[in-house]
Structure formats: C-alpha cells, structure tokens
Amino acid sequence: MLNISHNQLNKSVDITDSKSGKRVFHSNYYKYFNRFLGGSAILGFIILFLPWTQNITGRGNVTTLTPDQRPQTIQSQIPGRIEEWFVREGAFVKKGDTIIRISEVKTDYFDPKxxxxxxxxxxxxxxxxxxxxxxxxxxxxxxxxxxxxxxxxxxxxxxxxxxxxxxxxxxxxxxxxxxxxxxxxxxxxxxxxxxxxxxxxxxxxxxxxxxxxxxxxxxxxxxxxxxxxxxxxxxxxxxxxxxxxxxxxxxxxxxxxxxxxxxxxxxxxxxxxxxxxxxxxxxxxxxxLLFVTAPYDGYINKVLVPGIGQTFKEGEKLVGIMPANVDLAVETFVSPIDLPLIHVGEKVRVQFDGWPAIVFRGWPNVSYGTYGAKVVAVENFITLSNGKFRVLLAPDEDDQKWPKDVRAGSGAFTMALLDDVPIWFELWRQLNGFPPNYYQPETATNKTAKKK
Structure with a gap:
C-alpha cells in the first residue's frame, strides 16, 4: 500500500517471522538466484561456440522454369469482331480447342466466296x-x-x-x-x-x-x-x-x-x-484464323475483351491462359553486396506463403515447413527498379518435393545457405555490419588441385 498516512505499517508490524517472510527474506534466496545467473552465463557462453549457418534471405514469388510455361495472353493475328465464346473463366482447355469465333471487319474480306x-x-x-x-x-x-x-x-x-x-x-x-x-x-x-x-x-x-x-x-x-x-x-x-x-x-x-x-x-x-x-x-x-484456339493444355485465367459484337485490332490481348503442366521455380532477389556469394548449383531453402513453417535461420536442418531448391540462373545486371539482382531457383531433386498446390505468382521467402561459423562470429559480423564470408564453391577442378 502507498504510504499516504503518517502511520507506517512496516515500522509497526514485523513480517519477517511470517511464513512468506521467512521464504523471501531468507539468505538462500540470493544463493539460488546467483546460481541461476551463473548457469545462464555458462549456457550463453557455450551457445556462442555453437555452429551457425550464414544465409542470405530474400523475398520472391513462384514462377515457371521455362518461358513457354508461364502465364500468357492469347491474341488474334487479324482484326475482327467477337461472334461467340466457347469457354468461361477457369475452364480447362486442350491444345487446339476453340476459344472464340470471330468475323471479319475489313471490307476486302467480306465476300464469303x-x-x-x-x-x-x-x-x-x-x-x-x-x-x-x-x-x-x-x-x-x-x-x-x-x-x-x-x-x-x-x-x-x-x-x-x-x-x-x-x-x-x-x-x-x-x-x-x-x-x-x-x-x-x-x-x-x-x-x-x-x-x-x-x-x-x-x-x-x-x-x-x-x-x-x-x-x-x-x-x-x-x-x-x-x-x-x-x-x-x-x-x-x-x-x-x-x-x-x-x-x-x-x-x-x-x-x-x-x-x-x-x-x-x-x-x-x-x-x-x-x-x-x-x-x-x-x-x-x-x-x-476466324477461330481463336488454345496453344496448349491449360486453364482460362481472365477474359480481357468480354462481350459479343465487340471489335478489336490485330495483336490485341483477348484472354489469358495458364499452362496445365508446368515446372515450378522461384525467382528471388538479392542485394548487390550479396551477389558475389550466390553461385549456380548452391542450395537454398524456400518457404511458400500459405504453408505453415517453423524457421530457424541459423539451423536450417531443424526448420520445419521449408523446401529445398538450388540456384539455376543468376542475373548479370539489374533490370528492376528495386536495385536488386534476380536469382532463379529450381526444385532440389535430392530434397522433398514441393507442394503440388503451389501456384505461379504465390509469394516465397528464400534463404541461401552459406558457410557454417560460430554464433559469436555471426553476432560480431552483424554488430559491425559486415557481409557474410565470401567463398567460392568447390568444383571438381578445385578438388583435384587440392589433392595434387
């Protein structure tokens, strides 16, 4: 209670002889606390020498490995007028299926014979x-x-x-x-x-x-x-x-x-x-060409020129389509300071948005919900306005398969795995703002040179 009166209770009542007072004000209480602090210090010191896997993180999105498997739009090679639709959004179409029937709008081609x-x-x-x-x-x-x-x-x-x-x-x-x-x-x-x-x-x-x-x-x-x-x-x-x-x-x-x-x-x-x-x-x-057909097996994403009787020019986008069978990949972005640390063939861990995961950045082996990937391409120049380089990742055949329900365009969090260093070295590097250790991956040539 607050001492708002001149009648102070702690001076008139002795609580040291009470049961709780004996437990709190006993000298052993400080002894246990000191032991706890000492044990925590020893444990912390030991943890500083545990291995830590340096990594480079980045945000990206799911895409496809080859350009012909990425979402695209279907155009007409000739101008025309929409006469009939044969599909709806989300429908599955096979290669060669008719999507739209159009008619001529140029007088030079009106003659049916x-x-x-x-x-x-x-x-x-x-x-x-x-x-x-x-x-x-x-x-x-x-x-x-x-x-x-x-x-x-x-x-x-x-x-x-x-x-x-x-x-x-x-x-x-x-x-x-x-x-x-x-x-x-x-x-x-x-x-x-x-x-x-x-x-x-x-x-x-x-x-x-x-x-x-x-x-x-x-x-x-x-x-x-x-x-x-x-x-x-x-x-x-x-x-x-x-x-x-x-x-x-x-x-x-x-x-x-x-x-x-x-x-x-x-x-x-x-x-x-x-x-x-x-x-x-x-x-x-x-x-x-009066019948617009599907270029491959896929799903109709979005109709861009809806309606009947609407005219369009040649090359104008009519409808979007996504291939049914794709080889998924992830494109992520790294800062220029981290680009020398990325090499083709290196291992990367990927966390997909919407899939539960428990991630320990320094211990990827004990993380849950991440999937293996490897670097297949590194961009040689910056093409985006975010000032970062684009890195393309493909599934790692030696790791578990990616979720089958992942769709192109979904977000992804990536961790490129680098050298193993002690935790104290990583803390010292982070406090000083130094980049991760620069290294070159060992190739067959390097291994042969070392043996010689």
Whole structure:
C-alpha cells in the first residue's frame, strides 16, 4: 500500500517471522538466484561456440522454369469482331480447342466466296500460261522450218554460183580459141593477099580468106559477149545468196521476236498465277484464323475483351491462359553486396506463403515447413527498379518435393545457405555490419588441385 498516512505499517508490524517472510527474506534466496545467473552465463557462453549457418534471405514469388510455361495472353493475328465464346473463366482447355469465333471487319474480306472466286481467277490465268506455252512452241517450229528452208535455198544459190563459174571458165576457153582462130584467119588472109598481088593465086582465094577472117572476128565478138554474160551470171548468183541470207534472217528474227513476246507474256502470267496462289493460301489461312484456339493444355485465367459484337485490332490481348503442366521455380532477389556469394548449383531453402513453417535461420536442418531448391540462373545486371539482382531457383531433386498446390505468382521467402561459423562470429559480423564470408564453391577442378 502507498504510504499516504503518517502511520507506517512496516515500522509497526514485523513480517519477517511470517511464513512468506521467512521464504523471501531468507539468505538462500540470493544463493539460488546467483546460481541461476551463473548457469545462464555458462549456457550463453557455450551457445556462442555453437555452429551457425550464414544465409542470405530474400523475398520472391513462384514462377515457371521455362518461358513457354508461364502465364500468357492469347491474341488474334487479324482484326475482327467477337461472334461467340466457347469457354468461361477457369475452364480447362486442350491444345487446339476453340476459344472464340470471330468475323471479319475489313471490307476486302467480306465476300464469303472469296477463296472460290480467287481460285477461278488463278485457274484462268493458268490456262493463259498454257496458251502462251503453245505459242512459244509454234514459233520454235516456225524458226526451225525457216532455218531448214534457208539452208536449202542457200545450197540452190551456191549451186547456181558454181555453174556460173564453170560457164565463165568454159567461155574463157572458147574466147581463147576464138582469138587463136582469128590469128590463123589473119595469117591466111595476109598470105592470100600477098600471093594475089604477086600473081600466084586467084582473086577467089583472097575473097574466101576475107570471108573467113570476117567470120572469125564475128565469133570473137560473140564469144566476148558470152563471157561477159557468164560473169554477169556469177554476180547474179552471189547477189541471190546475199538476198536469201537477208530474207531468211529477217523472217527468223521476226519469228524469234514473236517467240520472245510470247515468253514474256507467259512469264508475266506465271507471276500473276503465283501471286493468285499466294492470295488463295492467305485467304484459306485467314479463314482458319476466324477461330481463336488454345496453344496448349491449360486453364482460362481472365477474359480481357468480354462481350459479343465487340471489335478489336490485330495483336490485341483477348484472354489469358495458364499452362496445365508446368515446372515450378522461384525467382528471388538479392542485394548487390550479396551477389558475389550466390553461385549456380548452391542450395537454398524456400518457404511458400500459405504453408505453415517453423524457421530457424541459423539451423536450417531443424526448420520445419521449408523446401529445398538450388540456384539455376543468376542475373548479370539489374533490370528492376528495386536495385536488386534476380536469382532463379529450381526444385532440389535430392530434397522433398514441393507442394503440388503451389501456384505461379504465390509469394516465397528464400534463404541461401552459406558457410557454417560460430554464433559469436555471426553476432560480431552483424554488430559491425559486415557481409557474410565470401567463398567460392568447390568444383571438381578445385578438388583435384587440392589433392595434387
């Protein structure tokens, strides 16, 4: 009680002789308390030398090991209008199941018989290609015929040239004979004239020699004319050869020009056929895109463009989907000061949000509710605004399996296990703000070097 009066009870009443007073004010009470303090000090000193596993903690979330197993959204490759839904949120779909049926919104594709009509255009162009091919073949036959005719005409003209040359040679010989004959006739005339003047022969012999001379001269002139005519035939034969070459070269050139024109039209039409083939294939594929299907087995998460009759653009997100079969992983984040302590393949303990756990950070072996993991990837640069590096963890095959009901996106608490040190060293490190012991994990190469 408070001493609010001048009548003090403790001075007037002695409680040391009471039962409780004997127990409290006895000297043994201090002895027991001192023993308790001494035992606690000894126990605390012993605890300071117990092993403590250094660790790096971090917060993260559950994800998947490979990118193709992570939640994604389904988009349409073409713009359209929603006509019918075949699923609801939370439904399970198999790969290839139809999710949405859409319709066209572009006027270029409104025609329901677009593929059929485009196919007919392609077939008509294909027939045009065949016609041009026939025209090219006809021109090839025509060119071959002209080449054969030119060869025959040239042989005929060359034969005429040879005949003309032989005739020139024959007329030249006849001319030489005529020249010889006129010399003989002149000699006979001169001899008859001399004998007539000397009176040894009759005038009739002179006149006969004169007639013979005139006949021989006429034959010489005629033979000259024949020779000139023969030479003229040689020239005409050469002109004929040149004319045949020119005429048939012109005809063959014209036929080749028609052939090349037909080939050009053929190639142009073939290009149009190829373009129409491409359009037919595109239209068929586009018709298949009017049904949005599931890319794999999974669950529909959330519809992003609800309703019927709503339009959307190409590439716009329509619905979210989560794969049914995934390899779970955990992404956690560590500070830059702790990054040198993280290595691929190291052991990590993981506590999932929603699963009961009793965690002793320094003694992971006596913790309950944590699961084993190992480091599979360490980010080389900071990509997030939190200033930390991302570390990807996969389940440890040597430890117990992760809970099957864990879902991607759940939270997780991670502890990367480092060296074992005494508790006094860990307390000293924490008080001074030093990082955990830097170390390199032992590899096969390091172990071999140590043995040597």
């Amino acid at each position: 677009l593929v059929e009509r485009t196919t007919k255009q392609r077939d008509a162009k294909a027939l045009s290609v065949e016609s041009y091919q026939g025209k090219v073949k006809a021109n090839d036959v025509r060119i071959s015929a002209l080449i054969s005719e030119r060869r025959l005409k040239l042989e005929q003209a060359e034969n005429k040239l040879i005949q003309a040359k032989y005739k020139v040679e024959s007329d030249s010989i006849d001319l030489e004979a005529a020249k010889t004959a006129i010399k003989i006739a002149e000699t006979k005339y001169n001899r008859a004239d001399s004998l007539f003047k000397d009176g040894f022969t009759a005038l009739k012999n002179v006149e006969d020699a004169t007639v013979k001379l005139r006949e021989t001269q006429a034959k010489l002139i005629s033979q000259n004319n024949k020779l000139l005519a023969s030479k003229n035939e040689v020239i005409n034969a050469k002109v004929e050869i040149s004319r045949v070459n020119v005429e048939f070269s012109d005809k063959i050139s014209k036929a080749e020009s028609d052939k090349f024109s037909a080939q050009s039209s053929q190639f142009d039409t073939e290009a149009q056929v190829t373009k129409l083939d491409n359009q037919v294939s595109n239209y068929k594929i586009r018709n298949g």
